[in-house]
Amino acid sequence: MIKWGEPRRLGVPGPEARLRFETEPTRAGGRMGRRLLVVDGEPAFELSSWCGTCPFLFRRLETGRQTLSLEHVRERLSGTLPGPGDDGGVIDAFGALPPEGDYLPMLLRVEPRLTIPGKGGDYYSGEQVATWGVDQFWGLPEYPRTPYYRTFETAVDACAHLYEFIVPMVPPTWNDRKRVAEHAESMARGSAPTAVAVSTLDVCEPALDLSADYYRHWGLTHFLLDGHHELEAAATAxxxxxxxxxxxLGEGSATAEDCARLPDLRTQLRSARAAGT
Incomplete structure (x- = not known):
């Protein structure tokens, strides 16, 4: 199931936004400084570089300790939402957290799989290493410093592949065990709650073809605002x-044309990358 709304103008003036996308200034005053997701004034995640040739990245920072749940819409999120046009004010409520800009609401059905960096199924030590190799300084794969959820992937074309991730604002180990168990039991009886995220699309490709599997990586990253216990319960159950x-829109390295392709790509069947194709 996937439902798409029309792009909407959401957000509040930058200084008032609890969640912001920022780029640290460089000495030359350019746009190539460290790209950050900032929550309540504190850098929470480092994101992919604007250059587009560096590896795709989300990396939790030490000051990333804050979730953005909204209690006054929690009951509305206990079940599925009918669609972006009938959300009971949920979009407007969460749309007041980020800075003013254009956002595309999406309702997605996801089956999350909890992934631990360096363990089986880890994108950073698997697909990314096959394209970029290990970090030339550290001699290791990129390290996101957080468990995360993998949900979907599909081919964009012969030269590109889409990977989808849900990134919790705080690690699942911080979740209340009792609440996770309660949600898992409820889901086993058929409930399907709704989580909320703000998302970016990055398209990354090495400048030179020096790898075992050279292609463009499309990284669709959902930074989880509400639903931390529900996501872990869904992965467990x-x-x-x-x-x-x-x-x-405009906060990732993808072009407007790339973003416009997402509705069709997200309706495709899930398919893993066939290395070297």
């Missing part, structure tokens, strides 16, 4: 949940 994503 092997159950789907609904994800309301607010895709921040």
């Amino acid at each position: 092997g159950r789907p949940v609904q994800l309301l994503s607010l895709l921040a």
Whole structure:
């Protein structure tokens, strides 16, 4: 199941936004400084470089300790939402957290799989290493410093592949065990709650073809605002949940044309990358 709304103008003036995308200034005053997701004034994640040739990245920072749940819409999120046009004010509520801009609301069905960096299924030590190799300084794969959820992937074309991730604002180990168990039991009885995220799309490709599997990586990253316990419960129980994503248009390295392709790509069947194709 996937439902798409029309792009909407959401957000508040930058200084008032609890969640912001920022780029640290460089000495030359350019746009190539460290790219950050900032929550309540503190850098929470380092994101992919604007250059587009560096490896795709989300990396949790030490000051990333804050979730952005909204209690006054929690009951509305206990079940599935009918669609972006009938969300009962949820989009407007969460749309007041980021800075003013254009956002594309998406309602996605996801089946999250909890992934531990360096363990089986880890994108950073698997697909990314096959394209970029290990970090030339550290001699290791990129390290996101957080467990995360993998949900979907599909071919964009012969030269590109889409990977989708849900990134919790705080590690699942911080979740309340009792609440996770309660949600897992409820899901086993058929409930399907809705989580909420603000999302970015990055397209990354090495400048030179020096790898075992050279292609463009499309990284669709959902930074989880609400639903941390529900996502872990769904991963534990092997159950789907609904994800309301607010895709921040212009805040990733993808072009407007790339973002416009997402509705069709997200309706394709899930398919893993056939290395070297």
